[in-house]
Amino acid sequence: MTTLTQDYQITWEKLPDDYKLPDDPVDNINQPALAAALTESLQLAGKISANTLTTTNYGICATLNNKMVIKAPDWAFIAKINVSREEVTRSYTPQLQGEIPLIVMEFISDTQETEYSIKATYPPGKWFFYERILKVPNYIIFEPDNGSVEMYRFNNTEQYILQEPDENQRYWIAEMNLYLGVWQGTRENRTRKWLRWWDEQGNVLPWGSELAEQERQRAEQERQRAERLAAQLRAAGIEPEV
Numbered sequence: 001m002t003t004l005t006q007d008y009q010i011t012w013e014k015l016p017d018d019y020k021l022p023d024d025p026v027d028n029i030n031q032p033a034l035a036a037a038l039t040e041s042l043q044l045a046g047k048i049s050a051n052t053l054t055t056t057n058y059g060i061c062a063t064l065n066n067k068m069v070i071k072a073p074d075w076a077f078i079a080k081i082n083v084s085r086e087e088v089t090r091s092y093t094p095q096l097q098g099e100i101p102l103i104v105m106e107f108i109s110d111t112q113e114t115e116y117s118i119k120a121t122y123p124p125g126k127w128f129f130y131e132r133i134l135k136v137p138n139y140i141i142f143e144p145d146n147g148s149v150e151m152y153r154f155n156n157t158e159q160y161i162l163q164e165p166d167e168n169q170r171y172w173i174a175e176m177n178l179y180l181g182v183w184q185g186t187r188e189n190r191t192r193k194w195l196r197w198w199d200e201q202g203n204v205l206p207w208g209s210e211l212a213e214q215e216r217q218r219a220e221q222e223r224q225r226a227e228r229l230a231a232q233l234r235a236a237g238i239e240p241e242v
Helices: 030-044 126-134 208-235
Strands: 002-005 008-011 053-055 059-064 067-071 075-078 103-107 138-143 148-154 160-162 171-173 178-187 190-198
Touching: 030 053, 030 075, 030 103, 030 190, 030 208, 059 126, 067 126, 103 126, 126 138, 148 178
Parallel strands: 103 138
Antiparallel strands: 002 008, 008 059, 053 075, 059 067, 075 103, 138 148, 148 160, 171 178, 178 190
């Protein structure tokens, strides 16, 4: 499949097996934790199917004028791949191996502002790649330290438009029927601001640790109820069955 944009001829080709991927370190120690939290709550809520791919600092490829371009967003959500997972262990090529990502996210960790780069010449900047080459519907830029979120949505003029949050300071992701917003709290002994998902009714999608705590509290309440009932029976002269 070949398309044209700007001065580029775009083709969707698999990354060659001998292509040496850059071995860049993660920019910030918090990035993997932020990404894992986003994926975990979706998984537990049944929002990730067998063909869904979520990625963290993982190469997404396109070929521009016969030159491979790879960008690795801090987090991405691909609703459906059409190949086995073994075929996307090193990288992912939209159109060839599955759908365009529904969302890409960048967690700002430096002052270079590469997340906003509209550089069109080869190799293109991140913004240009997501907007003009991939045409990703939703682009999120998150600043973990202060909790600021910018959501850009691809519209019918084929460009990103900055979105306004709702009254709860959340952003509606139509393709997922979920809201995205910022939550302050603790996870994995990190107290900070986190990106989280909410359903249409405004219920936050819980993490595994929260579900475990809910179950612990439910079991404790059940134990206390059983103890009160036993005490009432004994007061009435009835020995409760063990």
